[in-house]
Amino acid sequence: MQLTERKMEKSLCTLAAHKYSCVYHCAAAESQHSQNDSNSCTEVTHYRCNKKKLHRKNISRDSEEENNGEKKDASKTDEKKTQLDCPPLGLESLRVDDSQIRASSSQRSGLGPHRGRLNIQSGIADGDLYDGAWCAGYKDQNQWLEVDAIYLTLFTGVVLQGKNSIWSWDWVHTYKVQLSNDSVTWKTCMNGTEEAIFEGTRTHGPRCSTWYINGTVCLRAEILGCRVHDPDDIYSSEQDLGSKDPLDFRHHNYKEMRKLMKSVTEECPDITRIYTIGRSYTGLKLYVMEISDNPGKHELGEPEFRYVAGMHGNEALGRELVLNLMQYLCKEYKKGNQRVVRLVTDTRIHLLPSMNPDGYEEAYKKGSELAGWAEGRYSFEGIDLNSNFPDLNNIMWDAEEMAGDKSKVSNHYIPIPEYYTQEDAMVSPETRAVISWMQDIPFVLSANLHGGELVVSYPFDCTVGWAPQEDTPTADNAFFRWLATVYASTNLVMANPNRRLCHHEDFQAHNNIINGGAWHTVPGSMNDFSYMHTNCFEVTVELSCDKYPHVSELPIEWENNKESLLVYMEQIHRGIKGVVRDKMTKQGISDAVIKVEDHDHDIRSAADGDYWRLLNPGEYKVVVWAEGYIPSMRRCHVGMEPRATICDFTLTKIPLQRLKEIRTKGLKIPQDLLQLRLRALRLRKLRATTKVLNQRRVGQRRLQEERKARGA
Numbered sequence: 056m057q058l059t060e061r062k063m064e065k066s067l068c069t070l071a072a073h074k075y076s077c078v079y080h081c082a083a084a085e086s087q088h089s090q091n092d093s094n095s096c097t098e099v100t101h102y103r104c105n106k107k108k109l110h111r112k113n114i115s116r117d118s119e120e121e122n123n124g125e126k127k128d129a130s131k132t133d134e135k136k137t138q139l140d141c142p143p144l145g146l147e148s149l150r151v152d153d154s155q156i157r158a159s160s161s162q163r164s165g166l167g168p169h170r171g172r173l174n175i176q177s178g179i180a181d182g183d184l185y186d187g188a189w190c191a192g193y194k195d196q197n198q199w200l201e202v203d204a205i206y207l208t209l210f211t212g213v214v215l216q217g218k219n220s221i222w223s224w225d226w227v228h229t230y231k232v233q234l235s236n237d238s239v240t241w242k243t244c245m246n247g248t249e250e251a252i253f254e255g256t257r258t259h260g261p262r263c264s265t266w267y268i269n270g271t272v273c274l275r276a277e278i279l280g281c282r283v284h285d286p287d288d289i290y291s292s293e294q295d296l297g298s299k300d301p302l303d304f305r306h307h308n309y310k311e312m313r314k315l316m317k318s319v320t321e322e323c324p325d326i327t328r329i330y331t332i333g334r335s336y337t338g339l340k341l342y343v344m345e346i347s348d349n350p351g352k353h354e355l356g357e358p359e360f361r362y363v364a365g366m367h368g369n370e371a372l373g374r375e376l377v378l379n380l381m382q383y384l385c386k387e388y389k390k391g392n393q394r395v396v397r398l399v400t401d402t403r404i405h406l407l408p409s410m411n412p413d414g415y416e417e418a419y420k421k422g423s424e425l426a427g428w429a430e431g432r433y434s435f436e437g438i439d440l441n442s443n444f445p446d447l448n449n450i451m452w453d454a455e456e457m458a459g460d461k462s463k464v465s466n467h468y469i470p471i472p473e474y475y476t477q478e479d480a481m482v483s484p485e486t487r488a489v490i491s492w493m494q495d496i497p498f499v500l501s502a503n504l505h506g507g508e509l510v511v512s513y514p515f516d517c518t519v520g521w522a523p524q525e526d527t528p529t530a531d532n533a534f535f536r537w538l539a540t541v542y543a544s545t546n547l548v549m550a551n552p553n554r555r556l557c558h559h560e561d562f563q564a565h566n567n568i569i570n571g572g573a574w575h576t577v578p579g580s581m582n583d584f585s586y587m588h589t590n591c592f593e594v595t596v597e598l599s600c601d602k603y604p605h606v607s608e609l610p611i612e613w614e615n616n617k618e619s620l621l622v623y624m625e626q627i628h629r630g631i632k633g634v635v636r637d638k639m640t641k642q643g644i645s646d647a648v649i650k651v652e653d654h655d656h657d658i659r660s661a662a663d664g665d666y667w668r669l670l671n672p673g674e675y676k677v678v679v680w681a682e683g684y685i686p687s688m689r690r691c692h693v694g695m696e697p698r699a700t701i702c703d704f705t706l707t708k709i710p711l712q713r714l715k716e717i718r719t720k721g722l723k724i725p726q727d728l729l730q731l732r733l734r735a736l737r738l739r740k741l742r743a744t745t746k747v748l749n750q751r752r753v754g755q756r757r758l759q760e761e762r763k764a765r766g767a
Contacts, residue, residue, distance in 0.1 A: 141211040141281040142607035143424060144204055147173040149555050149600055155203040160192035162271070171200050173277035174428050174601070176507075176558040177219050185559030187219030191272035198272045201238065207285035210234075210278060213253075214424045218273040225273035229254055277424055297610025300617075302382045304609040306371060308419050309339055309412055315378055316344055316408075323385035326350060326399055332407070333488025334749065336435040338756055339412040341488050344381045346404040353403065355643075356634065358627045358667045358699075359496050361405040361591075362620075363489070364504040366440045366581070368414020368431035371423070371603045372612055373504030373596075377408040379613050380620055394621070402627060405496065410485055411440055423603045428507075434483045441505075442577050443486040444584035445475045448517040451587065466530070467657045469587045470733040476740035478747060487745040489581070494738055497661035498591035500627040500669065502542070503581055508597035509549050510562040511539040516571030516580035516595075527572030529586060530656035534630075534671050539568035539594050542623045547615040548599070557600035571595065588734075590658040592669055630670035631691045633703040635660045635679055644706060646731060647681035667699065679704040 145151045149172075158168035164184060171189030178185055191198035204210075217226025229252050233241040243250045298304070307315055320327045328350035331340045345351070353359070362380070364373030384404070387395040398404070409415055411434055418431030433439055447469040454464045471490075474480060513535035515527040529535060543549045549567040562569060571577060585593040596619075604612055635647040643664020650657045651668060652675065660666040660681075668677075672693050680686035684706035691702040 141279045142605045144278040144280055146277045147601045148604060148608055157201040158189055159197060159199045162190045162192050166190040168200055171274055171276055173214055173216060173275050175275055178559040188273040188275050190225060194271055202278055206282050208280040209283050210280040212279035214277040216275040225271050227272060227274050298614045300383060302379045305606050307378060309416060312408060316342060319381050319385050323388060326388055332492040333484060335413045336484055337413050344406040346384050346399055348400045355663050356665050357403055358499040359403045360624055360627050361498050361501045362504060363407045363410055365409035365411050365415055366503060367505060368411040369418035369426050369602055370506035372506045372598045374408045375609055376616055377406050381406050398624060418603060423605045426603050434485060436483060438483045440483060440486055442579040443483055444579045444581050445471050446517060446578040447587040448515055448583055452519055465730045466655050468659060468730055468734055470730060471737040471741060476737055476744055478744045491742060493589050498589060499667045501585060501591050501593040502623060503593060503595045504598060505595055506598050506602040508557050509600060510597045511543045511568045512571040512574055512595045513539045514571055514582045514586050516577040516583050518572040518576040521576055521578055523576060525572050526570045528570060530654050534669055536568060537671060538626055541626055542596055542619045543567035545619045545622050625697050628697050628699050630668050630693055630699055631702045632667040632699040633701055635664045635704045635706060638705045638707045644681045647679055650678045652676040677702060681706055684708055
């Protein structure tokens with residue numbers, strides 16, 4: 056790999072491009088193949104050249120020596136952190152434009168230099184325009200990948216991966232680094248009097264020296280470097296300021312996250328409250344920040360909103376954005392920002408920054424550039440929480456098929472299946488905690504924050520018969536598309552028509568929104584479960600091409616998403632809302648069914664009788680009924696402004712004589728009522744088995760601690 060160099064007084068390898076270019080030269084290349092990113096290693100090579108000898112250090116993801124070294128000598132960890140101080144140039148985050156990357160040759164356009172970006176993903180089929188690496192057109196030691204840094208830059212390291220493919224394994228074993236100021240004259244980084252040969256790993260490598268014998272010269276890369284002052288560049292002082300908001304822009308591990316959340320409650324005690332909804336497999340608490348003008352209490356008529364982040368532990372941006380959001384809402388509320396004051400006053404907001412804290416801690420140990428594509432994605436037990444919820448879709452579709460008439464099948468509040476409540480069910484404690492949380496609070500709107508792409512997907516995520524890809528709309532497809540569009544159109548990166556594709560899918564062709572099933576089927580997603588088991592509408596937001604952005608990117612990402620996060624929350628006030636009351640007692644009626652004509656998805660009133668039905672502007676015929684009451688109907692108008700229309704209902708009890716007649720005739724209990732009872736029964740079973748499993752895990756952890764104490 057070639058890097059352009061400018062001489063500096065310090066004896067360091069300064070890499071830059073075109074004016075300051077960095078080139079990886081495949082020196083003795085042995086290439087090898089890598090099946091997928093979950094098994095592939097990500098390697099960072101740090102180097103500094105002085106006049107006598109090159110000092111370098113290779114850090115591999117699965118390096119046993121690194122783990123042992125951390126335990127033996129804390130100073131080595133400090134040294135490693137120091138070496139990582141310079142941020143990535145931005146190949147993975149796309150800050151480096153395609154025009155800044157060149158190569159000696161390419162096998163074809165789909166394997167061109169623009170594909171040589173760290174963690175870039177290929178499609179299922181090899182041979183298209185969006186393959187999983189840069190691959191040289193020749194198998195020799197004259198192949199190179201060049202990156203133009205544009206500005207004078209002090210380069211401190213490179214991070215390498217092999218090709219992303221399920222069909223072939225290709226990577227580089229060893230490589231050289233060269234520097235240039237003009238991309239014509241190159242100076243090789245030296246190790247004393249010899250040219251330095253850097254080692255790749257089994258799945259990585261750049262001028263390439265050796266490669267896997269059965270493969271070819273392929274790599275994905277990131278370059279670490281710090282921009283330095285250039286006296287000849289009059290624009291060198293124009294650095295990207297990122298964000299003017301005084302927020303804590305850094306990656307927070309579990310302990311740091313707790314401290315930050317505590318500091319927010321101390322700064323804004325009148326509108327914040329921290330509570331927990333459960334624990335992870337290893338015992339880490341799932342913390343939630345509540346923000347409301349009356350924290351700790353559901354207020355009649357006030358809708359409940361939630362953001363969930365960190366379902367995949369290595370998708371760290373969502374976690375940090377949620378932490379940023381709680382700080383921002385606190386500070387702006389204190390300033391009297393009327394938009395924020397209105398949000399906090401009219402909405403009860405719940406923020407869960409880390410649904411999978413075990414996975415995050417695993418990714419955090421590796422850091423933003425070494426965590427790779429899958430490190431920390433799964434729970435401690437190896438469960439993908441994104442598909443760990445009950446598949447209620449096919450339960451409903453199968454019932455409709457058997458009944459032959461959709462109107463005879465309940466379209467909401469579908470019970471959890473019996474098998475899911477068993478102790479031996481493969482259900483993570485994190486998923487169990489979130490399901491219980493959903494039952495305790497009458498959420499209306501939510502978003503599930505992910506990373507690795509730039510798109511907003513909406514239900515259904517699961518397809519009929521689990522077809523790989525098929526557009527599978529809900530009864531509220533129009534409103535879900537509106538929700539997705541609201542976020543995507545206000546996100547600064549998604550809304551940029553000139554942005555580059557993250558990997559291989561062109562979501563701009565769909566205005567950066569897509570039906571989940573049309574993208575790829577996900578049975579048991581939280582979005583689908585939320586819609587079919589509760590009253591809550593939820594979408595998935597893929598926030599960034601880079602799952603785990605470098606800390607230097609966090610202020611920029613906050614600005615990219617700030618307006619989207621706020622405007623999406625405001626959508627909770629669209630549609631209709633009201634209270635369903637008993638005509639005689641004036642008390643609220645819980646579990647009343649709210650049915651909108653031409654919408655085959657009903658909702659139910661909360662414990663106090665209040666309800667919220669998200670709807671697009673228009674005129675609607677709404678029917679409300681409850682057990683033992685005569686149904687009531689009225690027409691409700693929804694306007695264009697984000698302010699819900701009040702549609703209250705008063706129900707009259709069925710006369711006692713009529714109830715006696717119904718019981719005498721032995722008429723069947725309505726299907727919806729049976730569903731409601733079964734739903735409550737299954738939830739009690741789930742909570743009971745969860746309690747048993749949690750107690751068992753606590754006992755196991757105590758036993759392990761006692762054994763460790765005895766061993767010490």
